[in-house]
Amino acid sequence: MKILVCISHVPDTTSKINFTSDSTEFDTNGVQFVINPYDEFALTRAIWFQEKQGATVTVVNVGDASTEPTLRKALAIGADEAIRIDAKPTDGFYVAQQIAEVYRNGEYDLILTGKESIDYNGGMVPGLLASFLDIDYINACIGLEIEGNAVSASREIDGGTEKLSATLPIVIAGQKGLVEEKDLKIPNMRGIMMARKKPLNVVPAIECITTTQITNFEKNAEKSACKMVDADNLDELINLLHNEAKVI
Amino acid sequence: MSVLVYADNSEGKFKKSALEVVSYGKALANQLNTDLTVITINATEPEQLQKYGANKILFVKDDSFIFNAKIYAGIITEAAFTSNTNIIIIDSSTNGKYLAPLLAAKFNAGYVSNVVSAPSNLTPFTVKRKTFSNKAFSNTVITADSKVIGLAKNAFEVKEDPTTAEVEEFSPVLLSTSVKSESIEKASGKIAIADADIVVSGGRGLKGPENFKMIEELADVLGAATACSKPVSDMGWRPHGEHVGQTGKPVAANLYIAIAISGAIQHLAGVNASKTKVVINTDPEAPFFKAADYGIVGDAFEVVPQLIEKLKAFKVENA
Numbered sequence: 001m002k003i004l005v006c007i008s009h010v011p012d013t014t015s016k017i018n019f020t021s022d023s024t025e026f027d028t029n030g031v032q033f034v035i036n037p038y039d040e041f042a043l044t045r046a047i048w049f050q051e052k053q054g055a056t057v058t059v060v061n062v063g064d065a066s067t068e069p070t071l072r073k074a075l076a077i078g079a080d081e082a083i084r085i086d087a088k089p090t091d092g093f094y095v096a097q098q099i100a101e102v103y104r105n106g107e108y109d110l111i112l113t114g115k116e117s118i119d120y121n122g123g124m125v126p127g128l129l130a131s132f133l134d135i136d137y138i139n140a141c142i143g144l145e146i147e148g149n150a151v152s153a154s155r156e157i158d159g160g161t162e163k164l165s166a167t168l169p170i171v172i173a174g175q176k177g178l179v180e181e182k183d184l185k186i187p188n189m190r191g192i193m194m195a196r197k198k199p200l201n202v203v204p205a206i207e208c209i210t211t212t213q214i215t216n217f218e219k220n221a222e223k224s225a226c227k228m229v230d231a232d233n234l235d236e237l238i239n240l241l242h243n244e245a246k247v248i
Numbered sequence: 249m250s251v252l253v254y255a256d257n258s259e260g261k262f263k264k265s266a267l268e269v270v271s272y273g274k275a276l277a278n279q280l281n282t283d284l285t286v287i288t289i290n291a292t293e294p295e296q297l298q299k300y301g302a303n304k305i306l307f308v309k310d311d312s313f314i315f316n317a318k319i320y321a322g323i324i325t326e327a328a329f330t331s332n333t334n335i336i337i338i339d340s341s342t343n344g345k346y347l348a349p350l351l352a353a354k355f356n357a358g359y360v361s362n363v364v365s366a367p368s369n370l371t372p373f374t375v376k377r378k379t380f381s382n383k384a385f386s387n388t389v390i391t392a393d394s395k396v397i398g399l400a401k402n403a404f405e406v407k408e409d410p411t412t413a414e415v416e417e418f419s420p421v422l423l424s425t426s427v428k429s430e431s432i433e434k435a436s437g438k439i440a441i442a443d444a445d446i447v448v449s450g451g452r453g454l455k456g457p458e459n460f461k462m463i464e465e466l467a468d469v470l471g472a473a474t475a476c477s478k479p480v481s482d483m484g485w486r487p488h489g490e491h492v493g494q495t496g497k498p499v500a501a502n503l504y505i506a507i508a509i510s511g512a513i514q515h516l517a518g519v520n521a522s523k524t525k526v527v528i529n530t531d532p533e534a535p536f537f538k539a540a541d542y543g544i545v546g547d548a549f550e551v552v553p554q555l556i557e558k559l560k561a562f563k564v565e566n567a
């Protein structure tokens with residue numbers, strides 16, 4: 001089985017979000033970048049298939065050279081090779097078309113992605129990718145087994161879970177549950193050393209369209225101060241929630 | 249060119265998020281001087297949507313259906329073609345987020361998710377959306393001719409605008425797919441976080457799983473869903489499905505009550521889209537107080553039981 005794992009390179013979850021002075025771009029100053037947390041679950045599951053079922057794992061990112069440390073980290077975690085499509089990830093439509101091209105050239109059986117990138121929160125790359133390739137797709141996946149061509153997966157639904165069956169090839173967009181938090185792979189020294197020797201291929205982007213364009217960013221409005229209520233005066237809290245906030 | 253809305257339903261009934269997208273679709277249709285068509289699958293009373301301004305209601309009726317993204321996306325796509333529309337509005341439920349990109353791909357449409365308001369401009373078509381895990385907004389232009397808008401939950405007010413609609417049964421072609429539903433497990437009798445107007449959430453400060461009984465009781469009194477911070481689900485005190493935050497479930501409720509939760513940046517990112525936030529914490533310096541609307545410095549083990557009693561009394565009075 002050949003697995004392609006899509007890795008988005010995103011600001012660490014603790015990052016303060018600032019924009020350039022004209023508010024048109026994210027200010028990366030002082031920001032640490034990491035593998036998108038959802039993609040980490042996908043990658044760890046892929047490595048499990050590699051260790052237990054002899055799968056090969058390729059990671060792919062659409063980005064400029066600054067994303068290479070993130071791809072190297074994925075190699076250190078255990079991916080066999082990395083591909084960087086050398087382009088600015090302008091929008092989800094653009095990214096999905098680029099990755100579709102890699103898939104067509106690589107005879108993959110399975111594409112694993114995160115369900116959403118925590119920076120732009122598009123939640124669209126996996127679904128677009130499946131549609132462009134005309135293959136099946138499961139979103140919000142929280143459990144995945146593969147035997148031969150047969151896929152059994154669970155996905156989160158509002159208020160529960162659904163068990164699904166399907167066949168390869170397929171795009172699976174995952175989250176926690178694909179593997180447990182405690183089983184997430186952290187690169188060790190040996191992995192880091194080996195990653196230096198693994199291939200990281202840079203390929204040029206193909207010509208393709210974009211469908212959206214960000215004009216500017218806005219920060220959240222300043223919050224008004226929190227109203228403190230005395231712990232002995234819960235009637236006041238109920239009064240505020242009922243008459244002021246009108247939520248109960 | 250009409251506007252098309254997909255109105256989801258749960259066991260035949262329209263949820264609030266369905267009415268939100270219909271109201272949004274109507275506002276947009278008015279802005280564009282056009283009609284609103286709504287497509288719905290297996291709703292028991294599709295004609296209810298007239299009340300929110302639908303000019304045409306297409307309904308599909310087939311009791312053998314279970315939600316399947318590819319098949320449903322095929323149905324909505326066909327509805328869009330027959331109604332000659334190039335704007336589709338969809339909600340942000342788990343199913344909505346699953347469907348939207350599939351629709352966008354069919355039309356080479358620009359898809360924008362987490363949209364929080366009607367377009368600020370029609371040429372170029374500009375919408376405002378949440379981004380950076382609720383830490384910011386962006387104004388985004390959809391440059392493609394076709395557009396798919398994913399409306400954020402609780403962002404657009406439900407508004408009645410009664411009309412008389414044509415209600416028409418729709419018999420689409422069904423696409424084939426290898427993805428089949430084998431079984432569905434719903435947490436019975438519980439309110440899902442995604443549907444809840446009120447969410448009561450507990451953190452590590454509650455010290456053990458047994459102490460979540462009072463969280464459940466408080467939620468019961470309020471008709472709320474229960475939730476928790478990440479460490480609480482990581483330690484197995486609560487099911488994974490209850491973990492909220494940047495890497496858990498997003499919460500956009502009317503009221504979010506955080507009990508013994510410190511307010512780490514990742515937690516706040518996932519819950520700050522809620523309208524009113526109440527924090528109960530022993531530590532006056534807990535970062536959550538900076539993000540909250542109402543705060544109580546106090547011990548949850550004392551405050552919560554009292555709050556439950558007082559709310560019960562309040563409910564009796566206001567019944």
Ligand SMILES: Cc1cc2nc3c(=O)[nH]c(=O)nc-3n(C[C@H](O)[C@H](O)[C@H](O)COP(=O)(O)OP(=O)(O)OC[C@H]3O[C@@H](n4cnc5c(N)ncnc54)[C@H](O)[C@@H]3O)c2cc1C
Nearest residue numbers: 451452453477478493494495496508509510514530531548
């Ligand atoms: C990549 C990444 C992603 C993450 N994603 C998420 C996420 O999605 N969601 C999330 O929640 N976290 C997330 N976290 C974890 C986050 O950083 C915090 O560790 C976590 O939110 C803390 O949970 P807590 O507030 O329950 O616990 P603590 O930080 O331990 O806080 C407990 C609080 O309880 C208070 N307390 C103690 N006793 C009492 C009492 N008797 N009465 C009242 N108050 C009391 C304390 O004063 C304290 O403020 C993430 C972390 C990382 C690194």
Ligand SMILES: Nc1ncnc2c1ncn2[C@@H]1O[C@H](COP(=O)(O)O)[C@@H](O)[C@H]1O
Nearest residue numbers: 006061062113114116117122123124125
């Ligand atoms: N620039 C990118 N390069 C590679 N994969 C990406 C990129 N952007 C998004 N993805 C993948 O698509 C998923 C959903 O991202 P998004 O649609 O941006 O929310 C992510 O979790 C990644 O797996």
